[in-house]
Amino acid sequence: MSEFDFDINGIIETIKSKNCKIIGLQFPEGFKRKAVNISKEIEEKTGVSIIISGNPCFGACDLDTALAGKVDIMFHFGHSKMGKFANVVFIEARSNADVLPCIKIALPLLKTTNLGLITTVQHIHKLGEVTKFLRENGIEATVGKGDRRVSYPGQVLGCNFTAAHIDREEYLYIGSGIFHPLGVAIATGKIVVAADPYINTAMVVYPEKFLRKRSGYIAKAIDGKIFGIIVSTKSGQNRIELANRLTEIAKKHGKFAHLIMMDLVTPDQLLAFKVDAYVNTACPRITIDDAERFHVPILTPQEFEVVMGERKWDDLKMDEILENDVQE
Amino acid sequence: MSEFDFDINGIIETIKSKNCKIIGLQFPEGFKRKAVNISKEIEEKTGVSIIISGNPCFGACDLDTALAGKVDIMFHFGHSKMGKFANVVFIEARSNADVLPCIKIALPLLKTTNLGLITTVQHIHKLGEVTKFLRENGIEATVGKGDRRVSYPGQVLGCNFTAAHIDREEYLYIGSGIFHPLGVAIATGKIVVAADPYINTAMVVYPEKFLRKRSGYIAKAIDGKIFGIIVSTKSGQNRIELANRLTEIAKKHGKFAHLIMMDLVTPDQLLAFKVDAYVNTACPRITIDDAERFHVPILTPQEFEVVMGERKWDDLKMDEILENDVQE
Numbered sequence A, B: 001m002s003e004f005d006f007d008i009n010g011i012i013e014t015i016k017s018k019n020c021k022i023i024g025l026q027f028p029e030g031f032k033r034k035a036v037n038i039s040k041e042i043e044e045k046t047g048v049s050i051i052i053s054g055n056p057c058f059g060a061c062d063l064d065t066a067l068a069g070k071v072d073i074m075f076h077f078g079h080s081k082m083g084k085f086a087n088v089v090f091i092e093a094r095s096n097a098d099v100l101p102c103i104k105i106a107l108p109l110l111k112t113t114n115l116g117l118i119t120t121v122q123h124i125h126k127l128g129e130v131t132k133f134l135r136e137n138g139i140e141a142t143v144g145k146g147d148r149r150v151s152y153p154g155q156v157l158g159c160n161f162t163a164a165h166i167d168r169e170e171y172l173y174i175g176s177g178i179f180h181p182l183g184v185a186i187a188t189g190k191i192v193v194a195a196d197p198y199i200n201t202a203m204v205v206y207p208e209k210f211l212r213k214r215s216g217y218i219a220k221a222i223d224g225k226i227f228g229i230i231v232s233t234k235s236g237q238n239r240i241e242l243a244n245r246l247t248e249i250a251k252k253h254g255k256f257a258h259l260i261m262m263d264l265v266t267p268d269q270l271l272a273f274k275v276d277a278y279v280n281t282a283c284p285r286i287t288i289d290d291a292e293r294f295h296v297p298i299l300t301p302q303e304f305e306v307v308m309g310e311r312k313w314d315d316l317k318m319d320e321i322l323e324n325d326v327q328e
Helices: A008-017 A029-046 A100-109 A121-136 A179-188 A208-221 A240-252 A284-289 A301-307 B008-017 B029-046 B100-109 B121-136 B179-188 B208-221 B240-252 B284-289 B301-307
Strands: A022-026 A049-053 A073-077 A088-091 A114-119 A140-142 A170-174 A191-196 A201-204 A226-232 A256-262 A277-280 B022-026 B049-053 B073-077 B088-091 B114-119 B140-142 B170-174 B191-196 B201-204 B226-232 B256-262 B277-280
Touching (some): A008 A029, A008 A073, A022 A029, A100 A121, A100 A170, A100 A191, A100 A201, A114 A121, A121 A140, A121 A170, A170 A179, A179 A191, A240 A301, A256 B029, A277 A284, B008 B029, B008 B073, B100 B121, B100 B170, B100 B191, B100 B201, B114 B121, B170 B179, B179 B191, B179 B208, B179 B284, B208 B301, B226 B240, B240 B256, B277 B284
Parallel strands (some): A049 B256, A114 A140, A114 A170, A226 A256, A256 B049, B073 B088, B114 B170, B170 B191, B226 B277
């Protein structure tokens, strides 16, 4: 990941201009190995006291608020801004990977000449270049604004595809992994072409197999009597109102729903509770990515509504966390 | 573990008398499988709203303060009281295991007729019976008061052996596991006989092998240049003043010390940081029990002082957390 750069000089300037005495540094898992060297550089150049967060971190939704409460400024690395925390500064990671090669590979896969363009924050600075390139090839690309949980037009998160709610028949996603384009395909019901600038590939995303797998979990949970409704205390994941509403739905249908509140949600940690199924209101990726590691089915809120007969099976939606969903 | 009983009726009375609307339940790992049934019973008998803590929990030092902040009362199961939290009620676990059989096995191992008696909270209600039995066998047993971190005379924790600071030449420990009696043997430098009422065994504790192993870690850390000083934010483990003092010692000796703050301290989570050794100011048991699972040596504060030349090798002490050590 040497292709990522952080603006360390900007951090040093901020520390000096704000006259900080003690700062915090928080890194997501992929960048933690850089923590000690970055901390050393900042300390040597400013003399400030530094506390590094050792807690797991998987997103801008996952701020170390305990650490933020003990320092003048906490610098959170690798994600764009989310939420309103006065003393948290987000240090984004921008990739210098060239995105045009994978877009060239994607061109023959595109079906329309008027599509929506989406990406993750790592490549957000490349959207202008891509739009220009597509126009030269006869394709008009539109960048949706998204809601307040994203920082840039065209940006998608694993739990927020609002930048793709712009009424196009096709979306072109730039970035790695299948989760985001799959999410967009399900959230919009439209065609998504995913172009990966790290390995220079492009593919059309087909959500059918994924949806069949999810149907299996729904079917398994249908006879459940005892449900664990998971709520996270993480800064950008706390959907307690949704969890309370789901608990009421369970009661209405004569089921038992236990509200389980935690910080990090892991299959291991939930092994101990005797429930027939979990419903996850924390990070939606956990429900999908870790599904097979849970000892009982783990459902999205929408899937639970299907199980309870409160939502039609063919009205299933991708679980997203939107701008007014979270209690901070 | 069916031999443990919790006072559920007492909980129900408290909820009714305090007119609680919403309560929290926190269980340590060994009791989490009881959570759903206990929650169901309380809800059915009181109608109160309940949130169960899903976070890992390893002691009374490990309160779910986020949950406590959201409920009228949080009931914390399995440990005796620690700290000052107005709305936390501790529901102790008492074992009904018969302790006299293992004491009988211990009798021939005892060297003195005037010893100190210690145990964990699970067997604390049996100390009177044991004292009487020992007296009938010509042995005077004294129960030390301990400091404010323990709830009962004679009680020891994995990080607090102050109930054994009563100037006896020998201590008799009742309970399972080797950690507590080993800790007492090292903390006091006296003979400790450990009697286990679960498997009816008794043995003299020999700390030499353990101390040799620790010497190995100290030796490995002696050439270290970069140290990670771990501080926990857990309610009863936060020794930030100690951590700051250790950081100053490192600086004085030309070493680099990075303060790493976290909730749960695990080898996995610390794998990412590039340091030559860790110094753990959080739960002292982690340093000992998980030592082999860390990728670099992890030292107690006292061992780090030896490494820095600030403490003599033969003045090594067991790491304890005492009543004034913790920031709550």
